[in-house]
Amino acid sequence: MLTTCYGFKIQNGLLRLPVRPRRYVYVKLNSRTLQVLSGHDARSVTLTSDSLSITYSKETVEIEPKGYVGVDRNLDNVTVASTDGRVRTFDLSKANKIKADYRYVKSRFKRNDSRTMARVFSKYGEKQRNRVQPILHNVSRRIVDDARTKRYGTVMEKLTGLRRLYRRGSFRSRNYRARMNNWSYGELQRQIEYKARWEGLKVIYVPARNTSKQCSICGYKTLESTQRKLWCPKCGTVLDRDENAARNIASGGLRFSPDGPPGEAMVEEREPENATLILKVDGGKLSQQPTTTTRPDEEDLTEPKNKHLVYSVSS
């Protein structure tokens, strides 16, 4: 059972939920929940049989970026390149394996679509999500923490048309397409975006074309070199494929200057500078839950159920 409630109020450490006209249920919120909520707007409340989730938002002022980080997705990792030259790779093979296993098991049972099976798989799907989410949260948190320290904006590729790109008939192998489509990259992007915006950091999306083949030094079309490497016939540079793509994304798909950091102005040309922009940002979900071992969302809070003071009061 899941109920989302909007006509609520938070007062004196209590959450007031309407159950009938002029009749309310009060839930005592723990100090951590109240601390996180202070200064934010509570947006909605969701109740399940054993937990309470509150979504919240705050107003942020967008920080003018001092540089950019480009996030590129690959089969089993994301590569992140900053305009200061730093490159980091985050391994996500474990998350992909969990998802692939789930898809395989599910495909074995396709013809059997009785209600029971549907229930079993909804439960199983929830389990695999609960295992994948913390991995993605860890990676998105580390990417955003780094961007926040440097006051950098984040650049990612638009996912539109991605599935079309990896569908049948394209030159990649069937296995490659399946694995690329299986990726939780959309979810990772969503997490990076809301975490970055929460910190007031700029988020830019660029079209996916040309970011992988173009030379990040001179912009010329590169040639395939040995595995995972590209060679630029114009400037003669041998480039790491993932790094090159991430750098192209960081510079907004435009040229990287040969020495030193690339011109931020080039990115600014495409994204005209905004005056102080106030954004409304939805934060994570805040939950009061009984003991859980895996945290579906890192902002989730854990508290034993018996500590909740739940009582009904009529007024």
Ligand SMILES: [Zn+2]
């Ligand atoms: Zn080149």
